[in-house]
Amino acid sequence: MQFKRIQVLMIILFIAVDLFLFNWWRSGRQSDTQVTNASSNVIQEMRRQKIDLPQFSNKREYANYIAAKPDYQFDETYQLLPTYSSKIRQNTLEVQFSQRHNIQLPTQKVAKKIANAQGYQHNALLTQLADDQSYYSQTMAGLPVLSVGGQLIFSYNRKQELTRFTQTKVTHIKRLRDERVTITEKDALIDLYQFNELNSGDVVGRGLLGYDTQLTVNGYDIYLPVWIFVVTHSNGKQQLVKINAFTGENLTS
Structure with a gap:
């Protein structure tokens, strides 16, 4: 009988302490x-x-939080372009356009085609910081990549003709x-x-x-x-x- 009374008292005490701690926490919370x-x-x-x-x-x-690796393969980009001068340097594809052989320089439409075909989206904020360049960002989990990896950066002349671009990609996301x-x-x-x-x-x-x-x-x-x-x-x-x-x-x- 005495043991049961002690049990009841302990339960009541536990509930009282629990209520006190909860109210104390709530009073200090904004x-x-x-x-x-x-x-x-x-x-x-x-x-x-x-x-x-x-x-x-x-x-x-x-x-x-996302983990991803740099991508070294740019086959999709090569398929979208005529035979222009290109090279890969430190995980970055660099493509140079010229007017040799009376070939006209590409326009912004070509840049959009290259970007859209690979899922890059125009990044107006980064473009705002650049002179004569436009940025297109790769996306991960519905959001744009903002770092150096995952960017298509197009450069233009005064006639808004495309003169060169660089591309970085991420994979194994x-x-x-x-x-x-x-x-x-x-x-x-x-x-x-x-x-x-x-x-x-x-x-x-x-x-x-x-x-x-x-x-x-x-x-x-x-x-x-x-x-x-x-x-x-x-x-x-x-x-x-x-x-x-x-x-x-x-x-x-």
Whole structure:
């Protein structure tokens, strides 16, 4: 009888402690409303600093860590081109066009054909940073590759004729672990401001979520999702800034 009473008392004590710990945890936890208010305050502060912000999204996406290897095979590209001068250097296909033998230089339509046939998508943000070039990015898990690997870069002359291009590819793409939620475009902008990457008079373009690589393990490049933005500073210079879309870490070089 005494033993049963002790059991009942222990159960009651356990429940009481559990409830206490839960309430203590909840009281110290910021509510969604508090987080939203704090974010809004930072955005207002940025605008008071005359930082021109884009029409940002507050939508959360899901992404993975991804492993992939550089691809050395460019047979698909060769089949799309006439016999132009080409070579492979450090995992990169380099193709040079010329007007020899009265052959006209290709136009942007040819560039789009080469890119679309291999699943590369036009990357307006990276193109914005380049003079007389257009970027097309390979995609992984629905997002563009933002690093050097997985890019088609076309160069043009003043007549917008194609003079050369380079291509890199990734293959053996593997998703690592389950999908995780990413920070929003708004969160990334706030992180950039708190890391002092945004200053008074800066103009920030729309962000782009994609995959960038940070390290190599056993021959595989490891990619993680990042938010990138083009910032035009008050002196007119443009800068590419990056935020880790999982942790909010500043990856700007």
